[in-house]
């Protein structure tokens with residue numbers, strides 16, 4: 001009998017409700033005394049059946065029986081047990097009914113409901129409390145007499161082992177959605193097998209070992225006991241099956257059952273049935289086949305069984321397979337060892353598969369024998385797991401595949417189940433119910449102290465520290481437990497993150513989750529809080545301390561909130577959590593990690609009381625980060641909120657900074673805005689920022705001023721403003737300075753700075769920065785510069801690395817905007833198709849964000865690429881779109897529009913229009929220092945002259961293009977132009 005747990009736990013159980021119909025009518029016919037006896041018989045039968053399947057009868061309400069499967073200990077097949085019990089109850093009632101019919105001329109009918117779900121157990125008054133119980137009751141009430149209705153969760157767990165029809169969904173009180181229900185038709189006798197979704201991966205060594213062992217067995221005519229050990233789902237049965245499919249031998253097999261009466265010899269009887277024709281078994285073997293006239297002691301049975309195997313092996317080598325040995329009864333295990341020890345002169349391979357729990361019961365299994373091998377089957381290697389994921393989840397998006405890969409930890413069953421779950425629900429990978437049941441069953445077998453250590457570790461996370469667990473264990477011991485947990489392969493030693501400590505990693509994230517989810521929420525709240533207290537003192541070495549502390553304090557608060565009502569302590573927790581998360585947000589800003597910024601700041605703001613003075617600044621930063629990610633709608637809303645909150649609080653700094661943020665947003669969202677006006681507004685805001693002494697704000701303002709001046713055509717002056725921003729003395733690593741540095745690099749490329757110098761600037765940024773975002777910018781710029789110097793492939797790689805970095809940081813706007821830069825490189829290299837593709841991708845992302853400012857340039861470049869590809873109409877329509885959304889004084893798309901239209905006109909023979917348009921373009925860029933754009937115009941002029949047959953003019957245009965390219969140090973362009981000359 002398993003020990004009842006006194007402590008409160010959350011667990012997934014299966015609840016069976018069974019009610020009798022017709023007992024009221026029966027009460028009219030028979031004497032109360034007889035009725036009482038009849039009902040007692042029914043209850044007794046029900047209780048016996050439930051208990052035989054490992055369930056616990058909770059109580060009788062009127063005529064109803066409620067049974068819970070999973071209390072006190074969870075089994076991996078609780079749902080199937082419950083359904084089998086229901087089926088058997090229905091059958092057995094038939095016998096009872098026959099007696100009732102004979103004795104009283106009446107019958108009883110049962111209605112049953114079975115449902116699976118999370119409940120709380122271990123509370124004093126009841127075995128299980130939770131919605132899952134109510135649903136089971138509701139199913140039972142809705143069932144027709146004689147019917148068993150299964151809830152959705154139960155059905156999903158047992159569907160491979162039963163037959164059932166969908167039943168119309170049930171309306172239920174207090175449920176927003178009707179309940180899905182399935183009518184049980186029949187239960188299969190065989191336990192359901194596994195899917196075998198993919199071809200076999202890996203396991204070559206183990207197969208060879210098996211084959212070698214079998215070869216020895218045959219050549220030496222000896223018996224060998226080969227045991228494959230490994231955790232559930234790791235692939236023991238599959239390995240055996242693969243081996244057997246190619247083996248030249250008689251194969252017999254039996255498996256141990258997880259429960260049942262008289263199952264000691266079950267696997268033996270299966271084998272006997274395969275070897276001896278029905279009815280021909282004699283002596284001890286007949287006794288285990290249920291022939292009551294025969295008799296046999298365990299020794300006699302073992303002897304007879306061995307003789308049977310030997311006789312068989314005399315004709316042809318024999319492989320006897322016994323699966324799931326961890327469920328084997330001692331007499332059966334003795335029998336296997338007996339065969340291994342005593343068998344002589346017969347080629348017999350005893351192939352056994354077992355989970356490591358076998359060693360809990362039989363530490364010495366296979367030990368001390370010369371003819372025995374134990375092999376531990378490890379999880380698949382990461383590459384093998386990835387292969388399996390790719391096979392099973394073909395076509396699934398990469399993110400999902402890598403999450404499955406990560407969570408499965410090399411266990412093929414987990415991979416299969418998670419892939420199946422993701423395919424069915426299309427949702428995030430959670431713990432699939434089958435795996436949940438498997439792991440929960442495994443954890444329920446742990447000693448209470450081990451369990452408790454595991455749960456405390458789970459509070460810290462997938463990796464946890466010894467001293468933390470000790471601190472949470474109320475002085476209880478942890479070292480012995482940790483060793484036991486390592487031995488049971490639930491956790492592994494891991495490099496500690498904290499000095500002078502030991503760390504452990506959960507073998508799978510799923511084990512962590514299962515352990516964690518068993519904790520009542522009140523306990524989780526308390527443990528998170530205590531862990532945060534511990535970490536605040538002991539975790540000073542952690543880089544992301546604020547973030548981690550913020551998380552644990554937040555969890556402590558959130559669980560209290562779920563349980564309600566909130567008290568003063570909860571308010572303090574929320575405040576502390578928000579403070580840490582805000583600090584974490586600051587670090588993330590400095591790393592340039594937009595994803596993290598958004599996560600941390602949103603969570604912090606959700607915890608702050610509305611009037612907290614820190615809220616407006618947080619909202620402003622969040623708005624900025626959201627706009628980088630292309631979520632401009634939310635960004636604008638948040639900016640408005642920040643402004644009104646700042647106004648209310650008289651927060652001048654946020655008000656002044658918001659003016660700058662607003663300019664950035666206008667540029668991206670408002671086509672009829674003017675850069676010149678933005679510039680004036682930025683200068684005004686800068687005065688404000690200077691007045692209140694906000695240096696960082698001033699740096700930001702100068703960044704924006706520089707950008708606007710650059711776009712308006714004066715990149716040299718822009719650089720001067722940016723230099724001034726940096727001289728404001730923002731400390732190194734300051735994110736406002738990082739932003740400026742990023743822009744300096746872009747401006748340097750578009751402007752007159754030489755390619756070599758651009759590259760040196762990028763190198764310098766890469767050497768000094770710790771911001772991932774700045775690194776992304778610097779790599780792209782560096783790559784473009786390298787390509788211009790003639791090393792195209794190297795440059796492309798660098799651009800790709802930079803863009804991937806920005807992509808991973810979630811900085812969609814930069815990622816998309818930089819496609820203009822990338823296309824400049826590709827067009828320069830004579831690969832318009834590459835340029836076109838990059839621009840089309842960028843344009844799609846910007847358009848999806850309703851962005852227009854960068855999009856104008858991207859579309860304009862795309863039009864140029866289309867023209868290079870000879871698609872004139874498309875080029876014209878793209879440039880039309882570009883100028884439609886470009887702000888009036890954004891020179892780049894407007895000038896390029898004339899270039900594209902002029903070239904098309906010339907290509908169509910209209911040299912008059914072409915000349916006018918190019919002149920217009922020339923006037924637009926005359927006073928600017930846009931080197932790249934000037935080169936474009938000069939080359940276009942050369943092309944038009946060439947098409948018109950005006951050789952001298954062409955030569956002159958090429959000469960001026962050459963001068964620009966030489967000044968820029970654009971080696972590739974220089975060479976191309978020289979060749980044309």
Ligand SMILES: Nc1ncnc2c1ncn2[C@@H]1O[C@H](COP(=O)(O)OP(=O)(O)OP(=O)(O)O)[C@@H](O)[C@H]1O
Pocket residue numbers: 194195196197198199200201202203230231232233234235236237238239324353354355388412413416
């Ligand atoms: N090497 C492998 N390549 C591909 N699929 C595999 C591999 N190993 C196992 N699988 C698949 O993973 C699932 C689980 O494997 P299997 O049933 O052999 O596990 P097990 O170790 O016997 O588990 P249990 O202890 O529960 O019996 C099966 O569907 C199997 O086909």
Ligand SMILES: [Mg+2]
Pocket residue numbers: 236237238323324353
């Ligand atoms: Mg198996």
